[in-house]
Amino acid sequence: MTETLDHATTSLHPTPAFEVAAAKYRPIFQRIAAGALDRELARELPFEQIGWLKDAGFGAARIPAELGGDGLGWEEFTELLIQLAAADSNIPQALRSHIALVEENLYHHGRSGDRSNWLQRFASGELAGNAWTEPGAGGTATVLSESGGKLVLNGRKFYTTGTIFADWIDVTAKRPDGSDVSVIISTKTAGVETYDDWDGFGQRLTGSGTTVFTDAEVDPANVSAFADRFPYQTALYQHILLVALAGIAQAVTTDAATNVRERKRVFGHGNAPLVRHDAQILQVVGGISAKAYAARATTLSVARSLDRVFASRQEGADAEKAANIAVELESGQAQIVLSTLVPQAAGELFNTLGASSTSTGKSLDRHWRNARTVATHNPFIYKSRIVGDWEVNATEPPFVWTIGEANADAARQPHSPAAPSAAV
Template structure:
C-alpha cells in the first residue's frame, strides 16, 4: 500500500483551545451547551459587521440557553460556573463575534455585584431574572457637562421609592437588555450610586448613535431617562466591596483574546485556501511558503500569550474576591493591578496580530468583501477603553513607590483653575 501524500492529509490541530488551563470536565460540560450557539453566531458575524446589523436575534439565542446565568449558583437555577470558566467561555464567544461578547460587559459586572450582596431577598430576585434569560445593560458615562468625578444623573425620592432622570452615553448593551444599571447621585448621600431600571419603561429612550469605526454593533449609544422608577438602588457602601472596574476591564481583555483567536483562524483558513503566490517569494504555495508560515506562527504565539495572560489575571481576581485576609481596599488593589498588568501586555499583542494578518495574505485580503479589517478596527476600538497608556504608569508607581491604584470615579470635564481662563 502506498503512503498517502502529506498534502492530501487535513492537518490536525492539537494545540489546546485555552492554554495554561488543565483539563476540566465541568468546563467541557458547559462548553457543550454553548458551543453550538457560538457556531451559529459566528456564521454571520462578518456580514453583520459589514452591513451594520444589530445582533438582536443572536443575543436572543444566548438568552434562551441562559448564558447570562453562568455564574448564578446551581441551587438558584444557574450553572454555578467559576469565574475562570465563565471567562473561558466568554473568549470563545468573542472569537465567534467580539461585538456580542462586549455588549454583555455590564451584565457580567452586575452579576458579580449581585453575588456579593448581603441582602438575600434582593439577591434571590436578581438570580431569578438571570435564570429567566434577562440581561442588564450599562449607562455609566455622561458625554459632557459633568465635572470630573461628578455626575449630573440623579435619583430623587418619592413616597413609594426613587425616580431616575438624566442622560448617558457609551451605554453598551442597553439596546439589547431588559434592565440597565445607571450611575447616579442621590440627595444627602454622597458618592456614586447604581440605580437599576427597566428598559421597557416609557421614560427610557435608547439611541443607537455610536459612530466609532469598530465594535459598531454593541449598542454603545446614548440613553435618556425621564422620571423612571428605580427597581434596585445600590449605594456606595454596597459597591465598595466589589472590584467592579477590574471585572469590566477583564471583559474587554477577553474580547481582545477572542479577536486574536479570530485573526488566527482567518489567517490559517485563508492561507490553506490560497492558490496565488508572489513572484518575489520562493515559488511554493502559500501554505508551504516559509515566511508566510512564520507570520502565521507569530500570530499563533501572540494568541497563545493573550489567552494565557487574560486567564491568569482572571484567576488572580477569583482568588482575591472575598478572600478573608484582605480588606476591601487591599482586594481592590490586587484586582486592579492584575487587570492593569494584563491590559498593558495584551493590547499591543492583539493589534500587532490583526496587522500581521495582512502581511501573510497580500493585497487581495484588503478587499471590503473579505472584511478582514474588522479585526483590527474592533481591537483598536476596544483598546481605547480605560486607556492602556495609563496602566503601565499605575503599575510602575505601585512597584516602585507602593502607591495603590485609586478608586475610579466618573469621567468628566476638567474645571479651568481661576487665573487660567
Template sequence: MTLLSTGTDYETLAARFRPIFERISDESVAREINRTLPYEPIRWLKEAGFGTVRLPREKGGDGASLPQLFHLLSELAEADSNLPQALRAHFAFVEDQLNRPDSAQRDRWFNRFLDGEIVGSGWTETGDVALGDVITKVTPVENGWRLTGEKFYSTGALFADWIDVFARRSDTGGDVIALVSTHQSEVERVDDWDGFGQRLTGSGSTRFRDAFVEHEHVIDFAERFRYQTAFYQQVLLATLAGIGRAIERDAANGVKNRRRVYSHGNASAVRDDAQVLQIVGQISSWVFAVEATVERASQALQAAYEVHADTDPAAIVQANERAEVASSQAQVVASELIPRAATELFNALGASDTRTSKALDRHWRNARTIASHNPVIYKNRSIGNWRVNGVSPVYLWQIGNGS
C-alpha cells in the same frame, strides 16, 4: 452559609454554547457589513442560559469560576467580539449580586436572570460635564424613585431589560446605582454609537425622563463589589483574546486556501512559503501570550471574589489590589499585541483580502477600539508606582471636563 461559584467542568459547560457560537460566527461578517445589531444572537444566548453561568448551582446556575467565564467570553468573542462587550454590564451586575449576602432581594435578581433578563450599562455622560459631576439624578417619590438624565456609551442597553445607571441622589448628593427597567416609555434608547470599531455593541445614548425606579433598586455606589474596575477591564481583555483567536484562525485559513503566489516568493504554494509561515507563527505566539496573561489575571480576580466574605480586612485589600494590578498588567500586554496581530494578518495574506466583502479590517478596528478603553498609559504608570513605591493602584476614576 456563603455560596461560592468556584468552577464546573469547562468542556461540558462550553459544549452547551459552542453550537450557538458557531451560528453567531457564521453570520458575523454579514452583520458587520450591513451594520445589523445582534438582537437575534443575544436572544439565542439568553434562551440557552448564558447570562446565568456564574450563578451558584444551588441557585440554578452553573457555578462557573471567573477564569471559566472569561474563557467562555473569549470563545464568544472569537465568533463576534461585539457580544461579550454588549454583555459586560450584565455580568458585572451578576458579580455584584454574587458578592452580596444571601437575601430575598438577591434571589429575585437571580430569578430574573434565570428567566433570561439581562442588564445593560448607563454610566458615562458627555457634553458640558465637569470632572466629578453627575448630571443624571434620582429623586425619591412616595413609592420609589424617579430618574432623569442622559447617558452615552450605554453599552448593551439596546438589548437589555434593565440598565445599571450611575446617578446622584437629588436629596443627599450621594452617588448611587439605579436599576431601571427598560420596559417603560420614560426610557429612550438610541442607536447612535458611531465608533469605527465595536459598532454592534448596542452602545449609544440613553435618556431617562422621570423613569420609575423601584425603592430597593437604588444602591449606594460605595457598596458595589470591590474588584469591579478589574472585572470590567477583564471582560474587555477576554474580548481582545477572542479577537486574537479570530485573527489566528483567519490567518491560518487564508494562507491554507490561498492559490495566488508571487514570482519572487519562496514556494509554489503559499502554505509552503517559509516567510509567510513565520508570520502565522508570530501571530499564533502573540495570541498564546495574551491568552496566558488574561488567564492569570482571571485567577487573581477569582481570588478576590472568593475572599470577599473573609473576616480579615487585610486579606480582602490584598486580594483586590492583586486583582487590579494583574488586570492592568494584562491590559498592557493585550493592548499591544492584538492590534499588532491584526495588522500583521495582512502580511500573511494579500491585497485581495482587503476587500470589504471579507471585513477582515474589523479585527484591527475592534481591537483598537477596545484597547482605547481605560487609557493603558495610566495603567503602566500605576503598575510602576505600585512596584517601586508600594502605592495602591487606582481602583475607580471619573471622566469629565477639566479646569
C-alpha cells in the same frame, strides 16, 4: 471561524460543570461565528444571537446551580467568553455590564443580604445593560430625585453598552444632596429611551449608544449607595475587554491560517509554489498565533486572580484588600500588554495575503479596528503609570475614577474620587 472553536483548548482541569456548560454553549458560538462577517458588513446588531445565548442561560454562567445557573468559576467562564469573543467580539462586550451586575449580586448574596431574587431573574434569562458614562462635569450629572411622592431619574448617558439588548439598566446617578447612588431600572419603564447612535470605527455592534431618562420612575428597592458596590468591579470591567482582545487575536489567527491555506495567487519572488508552503508567510502566521496564545494565557491568569478575589470576601478584611489590589494591578498589567500586542497581531494579518486582504467584502480590517477600539477604553497609558507607582512607591491603585467634562475644581484636583464612568 469554526476551526478555532473546535480546537480551542479548555481549562487545565475542567470540572464536570464546565464540560456540561461548554457542550451547551459551543454550538451556539458556532452559529454566532457563521454570521459574524455578514452582520459586520450590514451593521446588523446581534439581537437574535444574544437571544440565543439568553435562551440557553449564558447570562447565568456564574450563578450557582441551586439558583438556576451553571456555577462556573471565573477561569472556566473566561474560557467560554474568549471562545465567544473569537466568534464575535462585540457580544462579550455587549454583555459586560450584565456580567458585572451578576457579580455585584453574587458578591453580596449571603454576605450583606439575600440577592436570590436578582440571581433568579438572571437565571431565567433576563439581561442587564449599563448607563454610567456621560459628559457631565465631575462624571455624573444624572439625578435621582423625588417628584409627586415618587423617585424619578433624569439624565443622558453615553456608551450605554448592551442596554439596547437588555431588560434592566445599571445606572449611576446623584441625589440632590450630591451623594452617589446605583439604580437598577427596567428598560420598559416610561421615560427610558435608548438609541443606536454609537459611531466608532470598531466594535460597531455592541449597542454602545445613548440612553436618556426623562422622569423615569424608580423602585426605591432598586437604589443603593454606590460606595457599597463590590470592590473589584473596575478590574472585572477591564477583564471583559481583555476577553474581547484575546478573542480577536484568536479570530485573527484563524482568518490568517484559513486564507493562507486557501490562497492560490503567489508572488514570483516568493519562496514556494503555494503560499501555504512559503516559509516567510508561515513565520508571520506563527507569530500571530503566538500573540494569540499570549493574549489568552494572560487573560486566563487575570481570571484566576478574579477567582481569588471572589474567595477572599470570606477571608477577612486584610486578605480581601490584598486580593483587590492584586487583581486591579494584574488587570492593568494585562491591559498594557494586550492593548499593543493584539492590534499588532491584527495588522500583521495583512502581511500574509497581499492587496487582496484589503477587500471590503472580506472585512479583515475589522479585527484591527475592533482591537484598537477596545484598547482605547480606560487608557492604558494611565495604567502603566499606576503600575509603576505601585512597583516603585507601593502606592495603591485607584479603584474609582471618572470621565467627563472638566471644570475648574476638577482641573485643580484631577484625582478626586466620584462615581466612575469607566467607558463601559
